[in-house]
Amino acid sequence: MTNSTEITWQNWGRTLTVHPNLIVAPTSAEEVCEVVRVAAAEGRRVKPVGAGHSFTAIAEADDILMTLDGLSGLLGVDRAARTVTLGAGTRLHAIPAMLGPLGLAMENLGDIDAQSIAGAVSTGTHGTGIGFRGIAAQIAGAVLVTGRGELLRVDARHSPELLPAVALGLGALGILVEVTIQCVEAFDLHAVELPEPLDGVLESVFDRMFGSDHFEFYWFPHTDIAMTKTNMRVPAGEGRAPLTDARRWFDQTFMANGVFRATCALGRALPAVVPSLNRVAARLSGSRCYSDVSSSVFATRRTVRFTEMEYAIPVDRVVDALTEIRAVIDRSGWRISFPIEVRFTASDDLWLSTAYGRRSAYIAVHRAIGEDPRAYFGAVEEIMRGLGGRPHWGKMHGLGSEELAAAYPRFQDFLRVREELDPDGVFANAYLRRVLGDHVVASGGAAERHRN
Numbered sequence: 001m002t003n004s005t006e007i008t009w010q011n012w013g014r015t016l017t018v019h020p021n022l023i024v025a026p027t028s029a030e031e032v033c034e035v036v037r038v039a040a041a042e043g044r045r046v047k048p049v050g051a052g053h054s055f056t057a058i059a060e061a062d063d064i065l066m067t068l069d070g071l072s073g074l075l076g077v078d079r080a081a082r083t084v085t086l087g088a089g090t091r092l093h094a095i096p097a098m099l100g101p102l103g104l105a106m107e108n109l110g111d112i113d114a115q116s117i118a119g120a121v122s123t124g125t126h127g128t129g130i131g132f133r134g135i136a137a138q139i140a141g142a143v144l145v146t147g148r149g150e151l152l153r154v155d156a157r158h159s160p161e162l163l164p165a166v167a168l169g170l171g172a173l174g175i176l177v178e179v180t181i182q183c184v185e186a187f188d189l190h191a192v193e194l195p196e197p198l199d200g201v202l203e204s205v206f207d208r209m210f211g212s213d214h215f216e217f218y219w220f221p222h223t224d225i226a227m228t229k230t231n232m233r234v235p236a237g238e239g240r241a242p243l244t245d246a247r248r249w250f251d252q253t254f255m256a257n258g259v260f261r262a263t264c265a266l267g268r269a270l271p272a273v274v275p276s277l278n279r280v281a282a283r284l285s286g287s288r289c290y291s292d293v294s295s296s297v298f299a300t301r302r303t304v305r306f307t308e309m310e311y312a313i314p315v316d317r318v319v320d321a322l323t324e325i326r327a328v329i330d331r332s333g334w335r336i337s338f339p340i341e342v343r344f345t346a347s348d349d350l351w352l353s354t355a356y357g358r359r360s361a362y363i364a365v366h367r368a369i370g371e372d373p374r375a376y377f378g379a380v381e382e383i384m385r386g387l388g389g390r391p392h393w394g395k396m397h398g399l400g401s402e403e404l405a406a407a408y409p410r411f412q413d414f415l416r417v418r419e420e421l422d423p424d425g426v427f428a429n430a431y432l433r434r435v436l437g438d439h440v441v442a443s444g445g446a447a448e449r450h451r452n
């Protein structure tokens with residue numbers, strides 16, 4: 001393989017700038033195998049990337065960067081089983097158009113749809129809903145290229161014991177080329193969004209999460225206001241009342257992105273005004289009620305860039321967590337312009353899932369690009385760790401393999417699978433060495449990293 005020069009790759013959150021030696025864009029699984037075989041023979045490393053929406057350096061390609069965009073699209077359908085097989089590079093926003101004509105939908109989604117399906121599952125991307133699991137738990141099977149350049153099929157009939165590792169593999173076990181998703185019958189969501197007093201939301205948080213399908217809220221720091229979002233699942237098309245184009249533009253383009261961008265800039269220039277800006281923002285958020293196709297309600301558009309840390313904690317600790325975070329912000333003198341996002345999921349059985357073995361509450365904190373997140377994220381991280389927290393693999397955190405091994409009962413099993421599938425560390429990078437340990441080849445790299 002020859003190297004190219006002067007290539008620069010950046011992630012969405014601008015926490016990572018990489019200068020890979022080579023970018024490859026295979027269009028078939030055989031080509032992926034060939035790249036990995038050559039790389040392994042030459043002692044090189046390959047890193048598949050999706051949409052670059054991870055804030056951590058998990059997708060850092062310090063040698064060969066592989067994009068899977070050439071392996072996208074619908075590859076197969078089993079309507080009776082409600083499964084579809086997709087190329088691993090398929091972007092989430094392309095999936096509804098494939099599932100819609102089949103009368104199918106993904107069971108749950110996060111709050112954006114820019115990611116690739118492989119990238120989303122590899123970091124444990126999740127949405128909200130105490131009865132629903134993250135996207136990786138919807139994976140019924142996968143085909144991946146191992147560190148020896150061999151194709152491996154994993155599903156209920158082929159190496160099923162590997163599925164709990166491969167479905168959420170941090171990009172450490174191989175390059176996914178196909179994924180099979182367990183879908184559900186298409187459904188709509190009836191959405192109710194309104195600002196409410198935070199104390200009232202915390203007092204009734206368990207009733208709200210168990211009494212609805214998808215509940216989440218955003219607390220505006222320095223205020224007593226939380227924006228609640230409650231979505232109920234209804235049969236597709238029943239009483240559908242979508243937002244008008246004008247309202248969608250006003251809410252998403254003007255308010256959520258345009259006005260929010262301006263208030264963030266103002267808050268950065270004049271931190272003292274952040275509490276007042278947050279009060280105004282909370283009030284302006286307004287109420288709305290609508291229903292639409294599930295994928296349109298789950299996903300929003302984010303154009304204001306930020307950095308983010310998110311921890312999963314046992315669901316019954318959510319009020320303690322918010323109370324402690326509120327106290328630390330009050331004590332600190334920081335001016336936090338971004339709302340704190342609180343979501344919930346069911347437990348699952350994927351070995352490195354943040355929701356492994358327990359119903360989880362997710363608490364996400366953000367800072368605008370250009371603001372140093374360390375003091376704020378560090379303080380929140382300490383609180384989360386005290387509550388048994390597990391960090392999102394794709395969002396900033398400061399943990400290493402020892403702490404993570406203690407947080408995940410099947411951590412050693414995952415390492416054994418990694419040893420088996422990638423014995424020479426073809427898929428290793430600095431982030432994986434930090435979070436999984438350094439059992440495979442060490443390497444140099446040409447990346448500039450911030451704390452992520």
Ligand SMILES: Cc1cc2nc3c(=O)[nH]c(=O)nc-3n(C[C@H](O)[C@H](O)[C@H](O)COP(=O)(O)OP(=O)(O)OC[C@H]3O[C@@H](n4cnc5c(N)ncnc54)[C@H](O)[C@@H]3O)c2cc1C
Pocket residue numbers: 012013047048049050051052053054055058059068088089109110111112114115116117118119120121122123124125126127170171172174175176177302392394395
């Ligand atoms: C604005 C924004 C909103 C977000 N919202 C949410 C949310 O609601 N919920 C949530 O949980 N997270 C959320 N995230 C985090 C995001 O979903 C994850 O970081 C996700 O991994 C990004 O997917 P990606 O395609 O960009 O993957 P990348 O960041 O490019 O890669 C992530 C990992 O996947 C691996 N990978 C990519 N392709 C393959 C492949 N073919 N085979 C094997 N490994 C592969 C990479 O090597 C890397 O390890 C958000 C991020 C942003 C920036």
